[in-house]
Every structure is written in structure tokens, then in C-alpha cells.
Amino acid sequence: MSEEENKAIVRRVNDEVWNMGNLEAIDELIADDFVTTVIGAPEQIRGPDGFRDFVLMYRKAFPDLRLTIDDQIAEGETVVTRWTATGTHEGELMGIPPTGKQATTAGININRISGGQLVDGWGIFDQLGLLQQIGAVPVATQV
Amino acid sequence: MTVKHFGVSVFGSIPQPAHMPCQECGASVPVLERDEHVCSEQRRLEYRLFQLRAELAAFDELFAAYLESPRGRFELWCAERERRSKPG
Numbered sequence: 479m480s481e482e483e484n485k486a487i488v489r490r491v492n493d494e495v496w497n498m499g500n501l502e503a504i505d506e507l508i509a510d511d512f513v514t515t516v517i518g519a520p521e522q523i524r525g526p527d528g529f530r531d532f533v534l535m536y537r538k539a540f541p542d543l544r545l546t547i548d549d550q551i552a553e554g555e556t557v558v559t560r561w562t563a564t565g566t567h568e569g570e571l572m573g574i575p576p577t578g579k580q581a582t583t584a585g586i587n588i589n590r591i592s593g594g595q596l597v598d599g600w601g602i603f604d605q606l607g608l609l610q611q612i613g614a615v616p617v618a619t620q621v
Numbered sequence: 622m623t624v625k626h627f628g629v630s631v632f633g634s635i636p637q638p639a640h641m642p643c644q645e646c647g648a649s650v651p652v653l654e655r656d657e658h659v660c661s662e663q664r665r666l667e668y669r670l671f672q673l674r675a676e677l678a679a680f681d682e683l684f685a686a687y688l689e690s691p692r693g694r695f696e697l698w699c700a701e702r703e704r705r706s707k708p709g
Contacts, residue, residue: 576671577642579642579649579668581642581649582639582640606636607637607638608638610638611640611641
């Protein structure tokens with residue numbers, strides 16, 4: 479597949495899975511042996527079921543989650559995606575009760591695509607900022 | 622390439638979020654634009670209702686329990702009688 483097609487696969491994951499909550503698309507877009515590392519997460523996300531659980535955790539906490547791709551760079555099978563996500567905290571997130579507050583975070587994912595599916599990845603996003611915005615971590619005003 | 626400004630200050634300080642929720646309406650507002658933020662009345666109302674959801678749920682339960690009590694049932698009976706007695 480071309481680099482543009484690989485970028486389109488990642489855009490489909492963002493639009494259909496993250497934004498529209500179409501979890502059935504995961505089986506089409508995520509490889510059975512998919513493994514991704516999210517920095518700060520206690521363990522790697524593995525396979526379509528692991529990815530589904532990860533998406534569900536955030537979509538339950540932020541039902542109106544909107545993820546926007548700010549930039550994409552592709553080289554061979556690798557696609558780098560810089561994104562911004564906004565959502566309203568209406569469900570429990572990792573034990574943090576809902577606050578009704580809107581939060582915005584940003585991150586970068588690096589994915590390898592093969593045969594029209596994400597096969598592995600690495601991601602990092604501003605988890606501290608997200609927790610600060612929903613009041614789970616205090617915001618330091620002075621050092 | 623245009624890159625949005627996400628970090629207020631990166632080095633030499635504790636990381637600060639680039640966005641924070643408005644205290645009045647809960648909307649996510651870029652920290653650098655908070656002085657220009659104007660709350661949406663709809664969003665402010667929804668945010669307030671969300672904060673009060675436990676009280677609202679408790680009220681609904683208390684009200685339902687009251688309507689099941691002897692006094693509540695009597696008041697329902699009176700209200701129904703009044704409604705039926707009105708012309709039209």
C-alpha cells in the first residue's frame with residue numbers, strides 16, 4: 479500500500495473508531511497481533527480486543543470525544559500522527575468520578591501499517607495535562 | 622508547518638496544561654486565551670445541572686417516595702379531583 483493509503487488507514491481509525499465509536503471497525507483495522515506501547519500505561523495494548531478496551535475506557539469517560547489530526551507524516555509502512563482530542567468528562571476515568579468538565583489533550587502516535595491494518599505502534603500524550611484539567615492532579619501555579 | 626502553542630512553559634518549571642476548563646461553564650479554554658473566553662449560556666446551564674446531578678437524582682427519589690406515602694397519595698387524589706372538576 480502507498481504511504482497515502484497508510485495515512486488514510488490511520489485517519490479511519492481516528493474517525494470511525496475514536497470519533498464515531500464504531501468498535502466493529504476495529505476488527506478490520508487492527509491486526510490480530512497488534513501491539514502498541516502508550517507511554518505511561520501500565521502495560522502494552524495487544525490485539526483488537528486490547529485496543530477495543532482502551533478506546534472504550536476513554537469513550538465511556540468522554541462520550542463526546544473528538545479527535546482531530548493536526549499533522550501526518552508517512553515513510554514506507556510507518557505513519558506518524560500528531561493529534562488533539564477534546565471531550566467532556568461525563569464518565570468515570572481510572573477511578574476519577576465524572577466532573578462535567580471539558581478537557582483537551584494532544585499527542586503523537588507512530589504506527590506501522592501492513593495489509594491495511596495497524597500492526598504495531600508507539601504513542602505518547604499529555605496525560606498529566608488531562609488529569610490536571612479534570613482536577614485529579616493539582617496545577618502548580620508557582621515553582 | 623503551523624504548530625499550535627501547547628506549552629506555556631516547558632523548561633525550568635512544572636508542566637502546565639495548555640487548556641483548562643472554565644470554572645463557570647466547564648468548557649475547555651486555551652490558557653493563553655482565557656481572558657477572551659465568553660461562556661455559552663447553554664453550556665453553563667448544562668454544567669451546573671451536571672454538578673447538581675446527585676441532588677437532582679436524590680430529589681426524584683424523594684419525590685417518588687413521597688407520592689407513594691399516605692399523604693402523597695392523598696395529595697395525588699386531591700389533584701386528580703381538582704383536574705376533573707375543571708371545565709373543558
